[in-house]
Amino acid sequence: MTGSVTTQAGALPRGILIFIHSLHGGGAERVAVDLAAQWAEAGVAVTLVTQADVASDVYALHPAVARVSLGTAGESGGGLRGLLANVRRVRALRAQIVRVQPDIVLGMMTTASVLAVLAARGLPAKVIATEHTHPPSQSLSGLWLRLRRWTYPRAAQVVALTRDTATWIETHVPGSRLAVIPNPVQWPLRRQSPELAPPGAQAGHILLGVGRLHPDKGFDVLLKAFAQLAPEHPEWRLVLLGEGTERARLTAQAEALGLGGRVDLPGRAGNVGDWYARADLYVLSSRVEGLSNTLLEAMASGLAPVAFDCETGPREIVRDGEDGLLVRPVEDPQALAAALGGLMRDPARREALATRAVAVRERFSTASVLARWKAVFDDALAGR
Incomplete structure (x- = not known):
């Protein structure tokens, strides 16, 4: 499949194959x-290929x-078993590339990008690798690190979320x-299953955090910070919207901190826009980030954000003191409590901040992000 599709924005590739591990849930998966x-x-003729079974898809x-x-x-x-498994993955992906004959193969995240380069060797398709997590925060084996060093220079382009x-x-x-291409903010936000109703007005003010219940998201630090604020602000509740492996640990921590009646973990919601609309303040307590989709969504929804200034991500979205607050040092509950408390006391x-935050709708618009992708496609197909 060769050639291009002409649109008002110019020529796009005729065929794109996107390769990602799964659609289980997560920021990169939703962006894909x-x-x-x-x-x-x-x-464009788009094919999305995963290693995981279709039955496990979260996103439609x-x-x-x-x-x-x-x-x-x-x-x-590990060892020979792992090597043979990856050889099978490369062969299976290569068979799909041969079948589909795309102009572009887009690897979403590190291992998928590495496998895509290996699978497309010698084929006409141009491979674009992507990094959705800042590499120093990743846990990759020595083999995958060596493979990245070997494959990325052989990709037509490598796209990073942040500078x-x-x-x-x-x-x-x-x-x-x-090339640097941020995630776009989808506005208005899409609705999908499952839909969970946010609490009513009787619940008082809502401090909202959204994301996987995973150590990277720093919800344990957020609970410590909220424990410092809760006595002074009895009208506020903390809601952690998402699902993940840390649910039991976070629930136990909230109880141990005396927050059992002040913290809600309702699960993952497909109608997250309703929760942004109900909330009064947004918090991103992540230890590490790529480029936070939830931070973009919250700001686009008209919420003032407070975010840890982790190594990448928030500082490229939040203009500190203008449309949100960046907190330093990262993982410091006292610093986070101070920033949150200041805004909780000052409607x-x-x-x-919230009024200015909605400017992310333009700064990270789908149109501007797609224009950057088109430039990357142009360079890749021109062999530059």
């Missing part, structure tokens, strides 16, 4: 689904996007052809 939908609506695909599962997600392990990540790759993976300042 959203990009696939945008390109499909523009007339655009009806024009073809969906393929390699069925290789469960094959893992800091691009700088790291430039230093540690020399020879990579780099006028919350409103002023």
